[in-house]
Amino acid sequence: MKIAVVILNWNGTKLLQQFLPSIIKYSQNATIYVADNASTDDSIAVLKSDFPTIKIIENSKNFGFAQGYNEALQWVEEPYYALVNSDIEVTENWLNPIVELFEKEPSTAIIQPKILDYKKKSHFEYAGAAGGFIDQFGFPFCRGRIFETLEQDKGQYNDTTEIFWATGACLFIRKKVFRALKGFDEDFFAHQEEIDLCWRTFNLGYQTKYTSKSVVYHVGGATLDVANPKKTYLNFRNSLYMLVKNLPSKQLFFIIFFRMILDGIAAYKFLFSGKPKHFIAVGKAHFSFYKNLVKMYQKRNASQKTNYFKTNSIVYKYFIKGLKKFTSIF
Structure with a gap:
């Protein structure tokens, strides 16, 4: 088999x-x-x-x-x-x-x-x-x-x-x-x-x-529901881990910096939406990222390809331009 x-x-x-x-x-x-x-x-x-x-x-x-x-x-x-x-x-x-x-x-x-x-x-x-x-x-x-x-x-x-x-x-x-x-x-x-x-x-x-x-x-969400702040923590932290490990060297600093700004905006959106535990989860995710930054950087492969992304900003297209479906964007 x-x-x-x-x-x-x-x-x-x-x-x-x-x-x-x-x-x-x-x-x-x-x-x-x-x-x-x-x-x-x-x-x-x-x-x-x-x-x-x-x-x-x-x-x-x-x-x-x-x-x-x-x-x-x-x-x-x-x-x-x-x-x-x-x-x-x-x-x-x-x-x-x-x-x-x-x-x-x-x-x-x-x-x-x-x-x-x-x-x-x-x-x-x-x-x-x-x-x-x-x-x-x-x-x-x-x-x-x-x-x-x-x-x-x-x-x-x-x-x-x-x-x-x-x-x-x-x-x-x-x-x-x-x-x-x-x-x-x-x-x-x-x-x-x-x-x-x-x-x-x-x-x-x-x-x-x-x-x-x-x-x-x-089914989805059978192990960890979307409303669980731990899911928010893991998603925000792991996304930063992933970027440090895999981004092309020339783009690494700029993209990480800009991404953390976007994370901050998302955190305050949680806060103003009455979800303080998720606001705190984003903060904890960033502290964990800082703590493990060197360790993640050391995991980088010998080379990173530059053509990894499908579009510059899906956030802009979805939330600003109002394009909600893949078929309407690409």
């Missing part, structure tokens, strides 16, 4: 019971693993009793998303990895187009399927949609999703094309590339580590692709 489906779990018994059946049903030619981050619920017992064909990897503690996968994937030897959130429902024939693309294109290292919303299946889902990009300042957006605007799936992204980043909710990657990059950056813990991984892959000369021939449905 060439592909391993690896699901990271932490106290997700109900999610496993709900979504593992579709993965088992439609992944006949794959080996399925659950990598458990030291759950304190009955996840392991349920897996052993209800899903005896699943291989279990037990991590020694809750390492978060990044290190959790890094620890588990040391034990997985299939040439292609499918890293799948526990709140993903897959569909028939979701794996074959991925394997075919990997076999056909040696320069393609990462692939993302079409991600639709489990709760509103006619629309794209926030995390990934039809493939991700970033602007010059590192703000992520997707075909089918820009900030909070989600497009209806009308077939407008029924294609196979190069993208900049693939969502960690359902990410396919070659084992040899994952190991060459030493996996996810464990200092991220969770959030945006997949964009960092894709950016490092890009700087190595590989491509990330999206294909609509594979379709999955994602």
